[in-house]
Amino acid sequence: MSRITIKEKSDQRESSQQSVNQQSGFRVQRIFAPLAIVLAFSVLGYLLWVTLRNPLETGIHVVRLExxxxxKEAETRLNRAIVRAPLALDDESRELQAARERYQTVSQSLSYTQTGLAGLSPLIDRALADYRSGTGKKLELVEEHREKLRRFRLLFSAMRVGGVSLLSAPPIEAAPGLREDIKRLMFEATQYSIISSAENGAVIDQLSARVAMKASSLTDNNALAALSQLLDTIDGLRFTRDELNAQQDAIAELAVSGQLAQLRDRYESHFSTLQQEADLNRQTLAAYAAALLLAFGLIAWRLRGSFDELDQLNTELQDANVNLEGLVAERTKDLSAALEDIRMQQAQLIQSEKMASLGQMVAGVAHEINTPLGYANSNVQIVRELINGIEESVDEESKSEFDMLLGDAQYGLEQISELVMGLKNFSRVDRSSTELFALNEGIDTSLKICQNQIKDLEIVKEYGDLPDITCAPSQLNQVFLNLINNASQAMNGQGKLTIRTRQKDEEVEISIADNGCGMDEETVAHIFEPFFTTKAVGEGTGLGLSIVFRIIEDHGGRINVLSAPGQGTEFLINLPIRAPEKNSSEAVTEDSIVFSDSAV
Known part of the structure; x- marks a missing residue:
């Protein structure tokens, strides 16, 4: 019995150890399986890249060979142009100029990054550097050769012009045989300029000596000087032609052709190596692809056994999704109710801000009401006293005085009525956005409400001829009142407030500008944010301009601020004349106004 017990315990330990090993193996597989897949596809991608790159290299190879x-062709053409350049005695050889430019362009193109040979291998770079050095020296010699050619043509032209004018001179014609010797000398010099030879040079020396000897008998100094200058020109022509010959030999001795041939050999060897590597890469890719397909076949065979488990897992996930949808619906309902509460609170907050603004005006409104009431009551008392002391016969002067006093009383009472009506229009809560409104009258109403705050300001009104617009009048009155009140505070009650209105196409534009303290860029960037204020704690809520921005935005308009420290502030408001139609849920009412992150 003890042996059986010991064996059972050993089997249990082995089973437990196998379970632990299996779990460890599963963890290792979960870690290394994604790494192995990524590595396999990375190797496959690399092999595909190096294999598919070969057609591109082949196309570039054709361009490089071209x-x-x-x-090589440009160098041959340049050498031929150098030899033929002295034959163009009348004008500069265009063939040499074109051949030089072509040679320079083609030699530079070998160093380009994409189609050139630079950077392919160190051996090619060294051969390319040698070739560029040789072409540079050759181009320098060609440029010097062109300079000597220009001098050579000038000397030839001078010899021809001087010789022709000298042959027609009477002293030369009078000298026996001198004219024929000069013609022979010019002919030999021209032949030497085209094809120089030692025999031709000896003949020129003999003719020059004979002409110089015959010239000694001339008595005309001008003819003698012209003949001497002709001989000097012929000597310079011969010297320059000899220099051109020497320079042609120096250019021919440059081993540029050999350097180009060496560069071509090294490049072709480099490309042959690339082709061998490409063949090897294609073979490796084929073998690797076959091995990868076999591996994926084995993996697919093993995955087939896991489909049942996946089906069961999908069933469980579907059940979980049903429960999750119920939870989401319940949470959505709660969020909708919370959002509706927030909207109502925000509408109440806007109305509270309006009432706060109205409360700030109460003291001024009371003062404005008391003033007309005072002189109205006074006039009424005076009228009463006059009436009590009047006799039966009243003269015309007294009647006129009665009319004037009663007119003053009526004017005062009308002012009181306008103030009360403005307060009523401002304080009411809007429920519709389809009402027609006269903006200029609305601005005047706002100015009357805050008369006490702006009584010391210089008010400049430049109203344009505006049509009635579709809007919420009370909300726009709140916008004007906030902006006028802010302008008064920015000027500390002393300054100039300018209000302009005009029509621009299908919009109306309102400008409210002050010459107060102004604002910096950082303040301007944040003034329309909720709860942002520059006032001390307890003096402002920071909601005034935020509500202004939201009201203008909900009316389909725009508001911009132009301000700088010490230069005042201007608010520009653009409103459409006919507001776009909205659904009942989107109407511009204070119940639907919400704050947005975009109101900055």
Whole structure:
């Protein structure tokens, strides 16, 4: 019995150890399986890249060979142009200029990044550097050669012009045989300029000596000087032609052709190596793709056994999704109710801000009401006293005085009525956005309400001829009142307030500008944010301009601020004449006004 017990315990320990090993193996598989897949596809991607890159290299290879052939052809054409350049005695050889430019362009194209040969290998770079050095020296010699050619043509032209004018001179024609020797000398010099040879040079020396000897018998100094200058020109022509010959030899001795051939050999060897690597990469890709397909086949065979487990898991997930949808619906209902509460609170907050603004005006309104009431009551008392002391016969002067006093009383009472009506229009809560409103009258109403705050200001009104617009009048009155009140506070009750209105196309524009303290850029960037204020704690809620921005936005308009420290502030408001139609849920009412992160 003890042996059986010991064996059972051993089996249990082995089973437990196997379970632990299996769990460890599963953890290792979960970690290394994604890494192995990423590594396998990375290797596959690399092999595909190096294999598919070969057609592009082949296309570039054709272009590079064409450039090498063009460089060889350009050098041959340049050498031919150098040899033929002295034959163009009358004008500069255009063939040499074109050949030089072509040679320079093609030689530079070999160093381009994409289609050139630079950076392919160190051996090619060294050969390219040698070739560029050789082409640079050759171009320098060609440029010097062109300069000597220009001098050579000038000397030839001078010899021809001087010789022709000298042959027609009477002293030369009078000298026996001198004219024929000069013609022979010019002919030999021209032949030497085209094809120089030692025999031709000896003949020129003999003719020059003979002409100089015959010239000694001339008595005309001008003819003698012209003949001497002709001989000097011929000597300079011969010297310059000899320099051109020497320079042609120096250009021919440059081993540029050999350097170009070496560069081509190294490049072709480099491309041959690339082709061998590409063949090897294609073979490796084929073998790797076959191995990868086999591995994925084994993985697919193992995954087939896991489909049942996945089906069961999907069933469980569907049940969980049903429960989750119920929870989401319940949470959505709660959030909708909370959102409705927030909207109502925000509408109440806007109305509270309006009442706060109205409360700030109460003291001034009381003063404005008391003033007309005072002189109205006084006039009424005076009228009463006059009536009590009047006799039966009243003269015309007294009647006129009665009329004047009663007129003053009536004017005062009308002012009281306008103030009360303005307060009534401002304080009421809007329920519709389809009412027609005269903006200029609304601005005047706001000015009357805050008369006490702006009584010391210089008010400039530049009203344009505006049509009635569709809006919420009370909300726009609140906008004007807030902006006028802010302007008065920015000027500390002393300054100039300018209000302009005009029509622009299908919009009306209102400008409210002050010459107060102004604002910096940072303040301007935040003034329309809720609860942002520059006033001391307890002096402002920071909601005035935020509500202004939201009201203008809900009316389909725009508001911009132009301000700088010490230069005042201007608010520009643009409102459509006919507001766009909205659904009942989107109407511009204070019940639907909400704050937005975009109100900045």
């Amino acid at each position: 450039i090498l052939d063009a460089a």
